[in-house]
Amino acid sequence: MDALLPHHDGSPLHVSTQTPALGDTVTVRLRVPVGYGPLKAVRVRENPDHEPRWTGARLTGTAAGWDWWEAELVVENPRHGYRWLLVHDAAEAGRGNAGRVEWLNQSGVHSIETLDAEDFALLATSAAPDWLPETVMYQVFPDRFARSAAADTHAKPEWAIAARWDEPVDPVLPGRSQQFYGGDLDGITDHLDHLTSLGVTMLYLTPIFPARSNHRYDASSFVDVDELLGGRKALIRLVGEAHARGLKVIGDLTTNHSGDAHEWFQAALGKPEAPEGDFYYFTNDEHTEYVGWLGTPTLPKFNWNSTELRRRFIEGDDSVVAHWLKEPYNFDGWRVDVANMTGRMGAEDLNEEVRQIIRRTMEDVNPDTVLLAESTNDAASDLQGDAWHGAMTYPSFTRPVWGWLTEPGDTAHVTADGSVDPEAWFFGQPIGGIPRLSARDFAQMTVRFTASIPWRIRLGNMNALNTHDTARFRTHAPAENVPLALALSATLPGVPVVFAGDEFGLSGDDGEMSRTPMPWGTENDPAVAPVLELYRQLIGLRRELPALSHGGLRWLHVDDDALVFVREDADATVLVVVARSPLTVTLPSNALAVAGLAVATDSAHGAAAVSGHASSGADVAAPAFLAGDATLASTPAGLSLSAAAHTCAIWTLPGVEHPVA
Numbered sequence: 001m002d003a004l005l006p007h008h009d010g011s012p013l014h015v016s017t018q019t020p021a022l023g024d025t026v027t028v029r030l031r032v033p034v035g036y037g038p039l040k041a042v043r044v045r046e047n048p049d050h051e052p053r054w055t056g057a058r059l060t061g062t063a064a065g066w067d068w069w070e071a072e073l074v075v076e077n078p079r080h081g082y083r084w085l086l087v088h089d090a091a092e093a094g095r096g097n098a099g100r101v102e103w104l105n106q107s108g109v110h111s112i113e114t115l116d117a118e119d120f121a122l123l124a125t126s127a128a129p130d131w132l133p134e135t136v137m138y139q140v141f142p143d144r145f146a147r148s149a150a151a152d153t154h155a156k157p158e159w160a161i162a163a164r165w166d167e168p169v170d171p172v173l174p175g176r177s178q179q180f181y182g183g184d185l186d187g188i189t190d191h192l193d194h195l196t197s198l199g200v201t202m203l204y205l206t207p208i209f210p211a212r213s214n215h216r217y218d219a220s221s222f223v224d225v226d227e228l229l230g231g232r233k234a235l236i237r238l239v240g241e242a243h244a245r246g247l248k249v250i251g252d253l254t255t256n257h258s259g260d261a262h263e264w265f266q267a268a269l270g271k272p273e274a275p276e277g278d279f280y281y282f283t284n285d286e287h288t289e290y291v292g293w294l295g296t297p298t299l300p301k302f303n304w305n306s307t308e309l310r311r312r313f314i315e316g317d318d319s320v321v322a323h324w325l326k327e328p329y330n331f332d333g334w335r336v337d338v339a340n341m342t343g344r345m346g347a348e349d350l351n352e353e354v355r356q357i358i359r360r361t362m363e364d365v366n367p368d369t370v371l372l373a374e375s376t377n378d379a380a381s382d383l384q385g386d387a388w389h390g391a392m393t394y395p396s397f398t399r400p401v402w403g404w405l406t407e408p409g410d411t412a413h414v415t416a417d418g419s420v421d422p423e424a425w426f427f428g429q430p431i432g433g434i435p436r437l438s439a440r441d442f443a444q445m446t447v448r449f450t451a452s453i454p455w456r457i458r459l460g461n462m463n464a465l466n467t468h469d470t471a472r473f474r475t476h477a478p479a480e481n482v483p484l485a486l487a488l489s490a491t492l493p494g495v496p497v498v499f500a501g502d503e504f505g506l507s508g509d510d511g512e513m514s515r516t517p518m519p520w521g522t523e524n525d526p527a528v529a530p531v532l533e534l535y536r537q538l539i540g541l542r543r544e545l546p547a548l549s550h551g552g553l554r555w556l557h558v559d560d561d562a563l564v565f566v567r568e569d570a571d572a573t574v575l576v577v578v579a580r581s582p583l584t585v586t587l588p589s590n591a592l593a594v595a596g597l598a599v600a601t602d603s604a605h606g607a608a609a610v611s612g613h614a615s616s617g618a619d620v621a622a623p624a625f626l627a628g629d630a631t632l633a634s635t636p637a638g639l640s641l642s643a644a645a646h647t648c649a650i651w652t653l654p655g656v657e658h659p660v661a
Contacts, residue, residue, distance in 0.1 A: 007552075049077065085099070109637055137201075139499045140204065142208060211259055291345070293338065321361045332370065336371070352386065439562055495507065496542060626649050
């Protein structure tokens with residue numbers, strides 16, 4: 001990826017609007033490094049109604065070593081796909097009259113035809129609120145976050161196995177799901193200032209409904225708040241206090257299943273004539289046998305053929321989905337659990353219908369809300385703009401960052417039945433532990449698993465190092481690699497995610513063991529304070545630089561153990577260097593298409609260091625963030641980058657220079 005290549009992405013530098021309507025004309029722009037051609041023609045291959053159409057592009061000018069081409073497209077489908085075609089001059093290609101042809105889509109530049117699924121896409125569908133790409137998410141598992149003064153007054157249920165706050169998490173059933181620490185919603189409210197001190201902007205709560213487990217994904221009702229958490233009044237207090245601090249709050253909804261204690265299931269069990277009788281997949285006439293999610297009898301699976309289930313749960317102003325978005329609760333959206341399997345059962349696939357109904361209901365109640373899907377593997381087919389604003393999905397970021405930046409030592413972990421698995425946990429994949437990946441593998445996986453997702457949706461995908469369903473990244477990552485991984489989460493397109501406790505350096509061997517009670521009171525400990533400061537710095541930088549939320553992405557250098565890329569827009573260029581091993585590389589002088597790039601003498605490094613002068617005239621030679629050691633210098637051969645092992649450096653430079661159309 002070292003060579004400068006033609007570039008286009010879905011960001012405002014290259015697409016005139018992020019929210020077109022059907023029939024709108026959208027200007028798309030391609031930039032080509034000067035000298036890359038000569039090009040005989042540049043065209044856009046559109047695909048309206050799945051029939052190719054060719055639109056010519058015109059050269060609009062040259063700036064900072066790049067030629068800019070432009071074309072106008074009329075949006076004809078809700079997902080309007082397109083790719084670029086570059087026809088090289090025949091003499092340059094040396095193939096007689098044939099010429100050389102290249103195709104540019106979301107997976108890169110290709111010499112052969114490419115897949116429609118990987119085309120760039122204009123979405124004429126309702127978009128996520130503007131605040132979603134600017135979000136930094138903080139995930140809380142309520143039982144383990146904090147106990148308020150009222151926690152001891154909550155009556156303990158029969159299922160709960162009480163645990164002290166400093167007691168280790170039990171990985172073995174029944175403790176695995178029933179160990180109860182007693183965290184509550186008022187406890188979260190008591191610590192909202194911690195969230196604002198980190199700089200996060202959204203609180204994501206795992207389920208708050210009554211249930212018979214510590215995780216509450218086995219809800220017994222969707223219209224109440226568990227009294228163990230303080231009930232409805234505690235939720236109202238929490239959301240109100242969060243909103244007062246500028247924090248959004250989203251809930252967690254299980255549309256794939258309920259608990260077997262759920263009021264709907266209990267009304268239908270053994271009663272085929274009940275109104276709820278078609279809410280689930282009963283397998284005998286007596287309604288005593290049924291399908292549980294992944295064979296789990298405590299989690300009966302919903303049958304979305306039921307119109308009454310749709311009415312009660314997801315459709316309209318009186319539905320469960322709508323209930324919590326309105327006064328007095330005012331959730332700012334939902335994360336939907338097991339979204340990938342919702343409505344899918346054997347020969348039936350109702351997923352599209354269900355997700356679109358949820359989206360319509362939310363827009364009718366409050367269009368300023370977000371809808372995120374859990375889809376832990378390849379999620380592209382469901383993420384085309386018709387419903388989900390983004391997803392909790394692991395192969396485009398989480399798994400590759402683990403493969404590159406962790407170093408498993410003691411890999412064994414205890415499983416739910418108490419046996420010992422000798423291999424490190426790796427997202428449930430039976431592949432012999434954590435794979436050893438290179439930085440090149442990381443970049444290739446990131447491209448592969450986002451190439452079929454429209455840019456606007458990609459900005460809503462979650463860049464999590466770990467979640468409540470995974471082991472903690474820190475379990476297997478050396479301390480010096482944590483800044484590298486966190487910087488990737490904060491700077492790549494998508495929503496950075498902090499699972500409560502990450503900022504304290506917590507570890508955990510699998511999804512259950514990672515649900516560790518928060519170690520309040522240790523914030524000033526020598527081992528904790530630097531980690532907290534690291535999170536504050538990188539989250540602060542993410543919020544400070546709009547290019548990290550909305551700007552385009554260009555890879556400048558990728559090798560086995562280093563990544564160099566830019567996030568860029570018309571106002572700023574953010575250069576990111578992440579190196580696990582020592583790096584020395586010279587980039588072409590036009591690698592940064594920066595307006596007003598200058599060269600200033602830097603005696604400390606014994607070279608001419610790159611600096612830029614924005615309209616304010618501020619010197620930007622020094623990195624905005626540096627963990628390790630790195631230099632950026634201008635040489636006759638180009639831009640020289642060097643970095644020590646375990647280094648992350650982030651420079652902020654002026655915006656991309658481009659001709660005015």
